[in-house]
Amino acid sequence: MDFSDTTEEAAFRMEARAWLDANATPKAHPNQTWASVLEDKTRDNIVRLCKEFQSRRHADGWACLHWPKEYGGRGCTAIERVIYGQEESRYIVPRGVVEIGQGMAGPILMKYATADQKARYLPPMATGEEIWCQIFSEASAGSDLAGLRMAATKDGDADDADWILDGEKIWTSGAHYSDFGITIARSDGAVAKHKGLTFFFIDMKSPGISIAPIRQISGSSHFNSVRFDNVRVPDAQRLGAVGEGWKVALATLMNERVSVGEAPGPDFEQIFALAQTVELNDRPAIENQMVRSKLAHWYCETAGLKNTRMRSVSALSRGETPGPENSITKLVSATKAQDIARFGADLMDQCAVITDPDLVLGDGRFQQSYMQSPAMRIAGGTDEILRNIIAEHVLKLPSEPRADKGLAFSEIPTGNVAGETGP
Amino acid sequence: MNFDFSPEQELLRDQARSFLAANCGAPLARKLLDGNVAAGDDLYRQMAELGWIGTGVPEEYGGFGAGGLELCVLAEELGRGLAPAPIATATYLAIPLLLLAGSEAQKRKYLTPLVGGELTVTIAVNEGPRNATPRNVATMAENNLITGVKYPVADGARADLALVLCADQGGGSFYLVALNEPGVVREDIPAQDPSRPQAKVSFDGAQGKAVGKPGEGWALLAKIYDHAAVLYAFEQMGGAHAALDQACDYARARFAFGRAIGSYQGVKHKLADMYVAATLAKSNCYYAAWALSTDAAELPLAAATARVSATKAFDMCASENIQIHGGMGCTWEVDCHLYYRRARSLAVNIGSNLVWEEKLVRALETRPEEAA
Ligand SMILES: Cc1cc2nc3c(=O)[nH]c(=O)nc-3n(C[C@H](O)[C@H](O)[C@H](O)COP(=O)(O)OP(=O)(O)OC[C@H]3O[C@@H](n4cnc5c(N)ncnc54)[C@H](O)[C@@H]3O)c2cc1C
Numbered sequence: 001m002d003f004s005d006t007t008e009e010a011a012f013r014m015e016a017r018a019w020l021d022a023n024a025t026p027k028a029h030p031n032q033t034w035a036s037v038l039e040d041k042t043r044d045n046i047v048r049l050c051k052e053f054q055s056r057r058h059a060d061g062w063a064c065l066h067w068p069k070e071y072g073g074r075g076c077t078a079i080e081r082v083i084y085g086q087e088e089s090r091y092i093v094p095r096g097v098v099e100i101g102q103g104m105a106g107p108i109l110m111k112y113a114t115a116d117q118k119a120r121y122l123p124p125m126a127t128g129e130e131i132w133c134q135i136f137s138e139a140s141a142g143s144d145l146a147g148l149r150m151a152a153t154k155d156g157d158a159d160d161a162d163w164i165l166d167g168e169k170i171w172t173s174g175a176h177y178s179d180f181g182i183t184i185a186r187s188d189g190a191v192a193k194h195k196g197l198t199f200f201f202i203d204m205k206s207p208g209i210s211i212a213p214i215r216q217i218s219g220s221s222h223f224n225s226v227r228f229d230n231v232r233v234p235d236a237q238r239l240g241a242v243g244e245g246w247k248v249a250l251a252t253l254m255n256e257r258v259s260v261g262e263a264p265g266p267d268f269e270q271i272f273a274l275a276q277t278v279e280l281n282d283r284p285a286i287e288n289q290m291v292r293s294k295l296a297h298w299y300c301e302t303a304g305l306k307n308t309r310m311r312s313v314s315a316l317s318r319g320e321t322p323g324p325e326n327s328i329t330k331l332v333s334a335t336k337a338q339d340i341a342r343f344g345a346d347l348m349d350q351c352a353v354i355t356d357p358d359l360v361l362g363d364g365r366f367q368q369s370y371m372q373s374p375a376m377r378i379a380g381g382t383d384e385i386l387r388n389i390i391a392e393h394v395l396k397l398p399s400e401p402r403a404d405k406g407l408a409f410s411e412i413p414t415g416n417v418a419g420e421t422g423p
Numbered sequence: 424m425n426f427d428f429s430p431e432q433e434l435l436r437d438q439a440r441s442f443l444a445a446n447c448g449a450p451l452a453r454k455l456l457d458g459n460v461a462a463g464d465d466l467y468r469q470m471a472e473l474g475w476i477g478t479g480v481p482e483e484y485g486g487f488g489a490g491g492l493e494l495c496v497l498a499e500e501l502g503r504g505l506a507p508a509p510i511a512t513a514t515y516l517a518i519p520l521l522l523l524a525g526s527e528a529q530k531r532k533y534l535t536p537l538v539g540g541e542l543t544v545t546i547a548v549n550e551g552p553r554n555a556t557p558r559n560v561a562t563m564a565e566n567n568l569i570t571g572v573k574y575p576v577a578d579g580a581r582a583d584l585a586l587v588l589c590a591d592q593g594g595g596s597f598y599l600v601a602l603n604e605p606g607v608v609r610e611d612i613p614a615q616d617p618s619r620p621q622a623k624v625s626f627d628g629a630q631g632k633a634v635g636k637p638g639e640g641w642a643l644l645a646k647i648y649d650h651a652a653v654l655y656a657f658e659q660m661g662g663a664h665a666a667l668d669q670a671c672d673y674a675r676a677r678f679a680f681g682r683a684i685g686s687y688q689g690v691k692h693k694l695a696d697m698y699v700a701a702t703l704a705k706s707n708c709y710y711a712a713w714a715l716s717t718d719a720a721e722l723p724l725a726a727a728t729a730r731v732s733a734t735k736a737f738d739m740c741a742s743e744n745i746q747i748h749g750g751m752g753c754t755w756e757v758d759c760h761l762y763y764r765r766a767r768s769l770a771v772n773i774g775s776n777l778v779w780e781e782k783l784v785r786a787l788e789t790r791p792e793e794a795a
Contacts, residue, residue: 002425083424276788325702384692388688391692401686
């Protein structure tokens, strides 16, 4: 056991630091965020800055650390990625646009696409020229993703006939600025639900796709509904065999679990700084025993997650595949983010109702996080689904009895929340 | 960077686990529960023969000269195996204190028989129902004669020696006292976890020998507690995982309403939360093990973090293990209460989480800038 760098690791760290020094601004204080220094917060500007930064990264060989070099990556080890992340966390860097493509779509293309397709699509994904999104969820299929309904129909009998996609997807993050997307549709409704799915990648400019932003409780519109009206997709853009889309989707979701970090929002360091700054009964709030006890609790969770990730990095470098135990990060950090946001507001007392960053402490981030953290407990697997995964796949507890077992998809009972009364 | 124990350390773990499974575990803990106070003596001798007592002791004093990491591995397995012997008090607290502060002559005289298991040693700090502080520790040493009453003293009724914290010289001082000499009266006191017995030890002019410089007792204790906190955290984390395993086994086997109770989300999600708590504790323990083995500047913070997380994890896993066992969990026959008792005795033995949360936050407040 050794938490200090080897000679090679130390050299890599210095190299990363030198590059960051030359290409990014160090944070003025540990809690400073990109959003707080960004003057023009419009979506277009954010996308532009992210693309620009990615292109600089790529030019100097710091893009897609985990990808092989031939596709524009750096071929780093898991430990090198951790080291880079530690260094980068001390700088202000644009983020939030290229990650879904590079973390989820890229690896799945590497596994299932042809050599020509990889050569065509992966390098521009690495440079940030082309942005990708993940178009999986539907109104009636979120946690129960395999219950999705978008139809994929072959246009003719030829083996390589085009596919026609028809249906409506929802909650697609970044669809409105993406060039391509990965998606999954039902090619056969007469077989069991997991068996009738097929996986594709699509050009977002294909005729018949319409994208409408959805406004979130935070007021911003980060995700969209994506309608497919008879969208034609060449068979060459199918990933995996017909009817085996679920397998491909699972591999993607596994990558999602690995690439997902801690929920954003004020973290332990910010609530700690706030407790030192703000007063409670005329004394610094941090002198209050209840405040101290909560701080201790969140520090233990924060350190526990960090050290758990370190341990999974060790497992990765031993050649083990990332398993369901990675579900812990999001499960713990999303609730922690929500609790910290709420407690930060308590510490600010009546001023907590104000959202003007110039009038409240912490740049208004506690107020923002209060409105954003509920979504973190849902996106990428809800708290409840993650507990099911831990219980069933790590602890090997029996799965629940299922009402859809042994039925063809078309016979499965449905509720009517989404305005549907059945197939 | 490498966040794993080495293959040799994992081998030690395997050996410890199978040894404890064969020679210890619930059956032995139950003998102590039933009042057989000598039941752990054989086990202690065997542990000494295996070299466990001397794991962290340099070879020149009869030990193995291994680092803190080996002790961490052993502590985790002692927790998993519910080991009742006084090994924790000796190897986490008293022996490290002797190593840290004892004179060369004291080390030469005592360490070899301690390591060999011919002598046993404990540490006597608290004086009643409050956390020990310089204001409430009143035991005095006058011309090396000790007078005062200490309780609870872990393993105090059977140990040969005790390191006694006395209130002299402002900062307190430790004295080594032979407990079977005149001037010492000790009585067993009923304890919630009889597999870790407690005693009341009264000193009335008992002969003591100063260990460490006069006036540095409380500072030494703080150092030793940081060290011991890591090892107790490993023991708690091992216990938490054992209780979690027991709960999962039961949840798979027990049926209600025609299906395994582990298939109900009320039970399954509880188990997932127990797993999360035990895993976070484990990861914090690993980091603290590294800090311990390298005597890193982060040790006080890392130790408190591991200690607080592990106390919560074992408390939670032990309580919910009973809940998952239903009525069975409330019976003397089923082992759930052994973990439940051990969880509480380990939760308070070097100060409760009220004390350790405070230490944690204080360590954060005094953190150097760079670390934040
Ligand atoms: C900010 C955000 C971004 C997103 N981005 C994307 C994206 O880019 N691409 C994409 O495809 N999707 C995206 N999603 C969708 C996301 O994956 C789904 O919202 C999520 O999987 C939950 O599905 P649902 O909304 O249909 O809720 P439901 O599945 O209807 O869940 C409703 C409630 O029921 C509970 N529940 C459901 N099933 C069970 C069960 N078996 N046991 C216990 N409880 C259960 C849930 O935990 C939840 O509390 C995003 C969502 C959010 C909030």
